[in-house]
Amino acid sequence: MYSGFARFYDVLQGGTPEPFAAWIERRAAELGREVESILELGCGTGAVLDLLPAAWAKVGIDVSPDMLEIARIKGVDADLIEADIRDIALDRRFDVVACVYDTVNHVPVSDWPRVFAVASGHLETDGMFLFDMNTLGRLRGGAGRSETTVAGGSTVTISISDERDDRYDWHVRIEGDHDPIDETIAEYGASLTDVRRMLTEAGFTRVEVSGGRDRPVDDEAPRLFFACRR
Template sequence: MSCYQSLAGAYDALIVDGAHRKRAAYLHRLLQKEKQRVETVLDLGCGTGTVTCLLAALGYRMIGADLSEEMLTEAARKAEALPENQRPLLICQSMNRLRLTEPVDAAVSTLDALNYVTSNAAMRETLRRVFKWLRPGGLFVFDVNTPYKLRRMDGEVYTDETEDSFCVWRTAFSEKTKVCTYGVDLFSLRPDGAWDRAWEEHRERAWEETELRLLLETAGFQEIHVTGDLRQSPPCAGEDRVIFRCRKPEGSQKQPQTQKRSNA
């Protein structure tokens, strides 16, 4: 069973951390400080589209990309609450197969979406594709769960519940692969009072700052900065999440050709 095939419908109720609006506001402040006006923004690994839609409501022309059709279905339902001219374009694509119809002014990725890229080759290609589709001078901002957090989760059991769903997360961290595996049991209440059970597996890679810096530099990014979560200051010891900011050089010649929208 693929990631989020069963969890997608219950994700917002179970997983909401209360920080979506703060995260969108943080990104908005960064984008407003850009020298060139930012109009089109890619949300890579957009999930159920909460941050995507919040940024769209702030006036950005949003493109939300995610591999999970089920998560994108939830994002599309959420987007229906926006005026038609503000609704994001949602595309079902793997991060390392990203292909857009036009360059974007900026790219963001939130809530540890990039941790789901678990191999060096896939991360290298993902960053290369983001770089390719950014306009020269474009900003890329993303957050990741830290190795400290993922190691700490080894052997833990977590639960989330609502009136009609109950979720159990069992985690295991491998020092050999640097991957934290989540086994997720989801119980959903049926109209007849019985419960359905579904299971799916999630895997997140613990990326060291030095690894990501090297991969970003290899892709061509410059001005690489790392901060604590939703802050402008450097990370502290024991941070659970950090934010990377980097930029495609203004003089870069690696620029994609605009394609017809039907080819996305």
């Protein structure tokens, strides 16, 4: 995943790391004590980690070696580990565990409990798990559509296929002064009710959900943001 696409990722995302980093800092401040560490599940090119306070000890996990290599080239100050976020077992705990940029949507829904268990198992007792997801409404609304943008001198076309068992394939084609790059990235959707149940089963007793910018908190919101504590 994100192999040939990796070197275009930051350009395509534009300024979006800043709001995610600001959200993480704002919610982390609610711990009411000094934050010392963060684990990011699905850190990609390290764009979010790079914006967080330098005083925080940072660890980033990603399954894509190409994305991690870009993070290293950029000089992101974090321990970067190539691994599947469903299976990691680090011998340490963190004040904050984050999983942003709808990373959880890249995992089949049947494995979301494993991701939530990893997050819970790596949190300090009073720590916070922060993540966001594309909703079923957003995924279903995008199915069958195609969008073309220009980024970094290349033309990027993203087409989203129709639903198959709550799976939506994002077909990415990048053309420019290079050989065409084609990649298919799967996203999976789950209902808010099912996500709440999975979080409870993972041991989270306090779950706050927002739709961002005062939007409704339901399956039709474009994106939902979760702040979870045990």
